[in-house]
Amino acid sequence: MPLSPDQQAEITEARKDTQPTLRATAPGMEKHLYTAHPVLDHGFVRVVDYMGDDAAITQAARVSYGRGTKAVSNDEGLIRYLMRHWHSTPFEMCEIKLHVKLPVFVARQWIRHRTANVNEYSARYSILDREFYIPARDSLAAQSATNNQGRGEALEGAEAQRVLDWLREDSNRAYDHYEAMISTAGQQGLARELARMNLPASIYTQWYWKTDLHNLLHFLRLRADSHAQYEIRVYAEAIAAITADWVPFAYKAHQDYRMGGATLSAGALDCVRRMLKGEEVTQENSGMSKGEWREFQGVLGERK
Template structure:
């Protein structure tokens, strides 16, 4: 379930061949069409197809706001205005389709975003490959330290090596038993003529959640940006964040004006509650405000101070 020969051939063909089209073309993204961007130890993200470009967003906004957008005579400015004021429908006019290879536990998080079209490799019909995600040792340390805050844990040295051994051995053994139960190999060839094999739809239950799967995933630009704003965020799990980051590179190549507006008004933006805004105003007026009298909970106060870069 790495890139199959068929998939490689399809990519090579795309790289070699150009067909004329009357549709809008994004030069930046065309250059990426024949490439699979590596993610994690065995995963990848590749753009299979797309529709529209920065101009398609502008075109849709102009039909919506009609003659009223004449004023905004510049595409970049209009796109920034739309993003800032959360006018989302023009961004829905662009569409992109990815081919993604990812561990099952990442796929389980990802699929929660419902406004996308998905076709996943089916372990009900086919035999899975022997490929698992095993974290880099530095990740064990980093994630332990963040996620187990206050417990002073940093998983290193022999302890970390032990964890990696467990992950590797368990995934490997379970896969081998999976093949044994199936009584067939990855290519579907029967292994022993004397045995029956267990149905694929049942045998798959023995696999571990770090087994790699793959899918085609297609969505519009508005929903893609929403997905990326959540999954490229510092609070997202590292293993999905690296996919989001790879996809942000494709957005940058595809719709540079939208990307820039997204970076400024979404990724880098902050939201202040009514109470937080009131405090900012008081601080700007030179008042001294402290948490107990602020009306904010301790947690919110800390969030606000972090946002404002104070302590």
């Protein structure tokens, strides 16, 4: 169960009644407020607060570009124009604050997005809970044979079972010792800031994470991508679903121009032009390396 009784009580309290406000509200987002969306076996994502909506993006763009932007007939068209032309500052005018519970090894990837505000649970001050990420059996992927950072097929049979057993046993033993080390029953008790280092990276932590929409979309581009590790991707996907309800025009434009789009190099564009003229273009006469050509073929092939 991802939420503690205290947290659940706090959410129930917060959802009890609404306040009147003069601020812009996003109806699609109000329904997500405080609700904990479960991710992985013990994690969650919940919206704590937000600022702005699709109209806040165009409002800011119109301050910048003045009359010019009035020519664009509607908000969606303007948002698509801004996205297409990499005018990122109007998207920074929206902000989101999330409460996230996540394994430490996921947190270590996530924190690399520097343009965000974070308050993480401190294991120097407080005692961590006995909660570890144990993958579902079909997420127990083998190392990819072709890709240093990728996953292959799911492990099978005895091998899978042995992995699951070790992950469970080692984390529980580590936690038993953690508890025993910090205990002050009949002993001094090791400092929490030291004892925590016995705990594995599968342990759950939690934080408040606040960022603007531009940086959120950048996070989604990298982390909701098929190359991202599965365990962070499921968080990105949960946030993407929330974002689609919050700022539907911006989300749609991001899907079209970023998630579903591709950047072609000067050489790749030249190949496309030659192909459209009917020329037979191969890796050999493309000017591309083998890796680049393979990726180029992927872009021209059917989308998943």
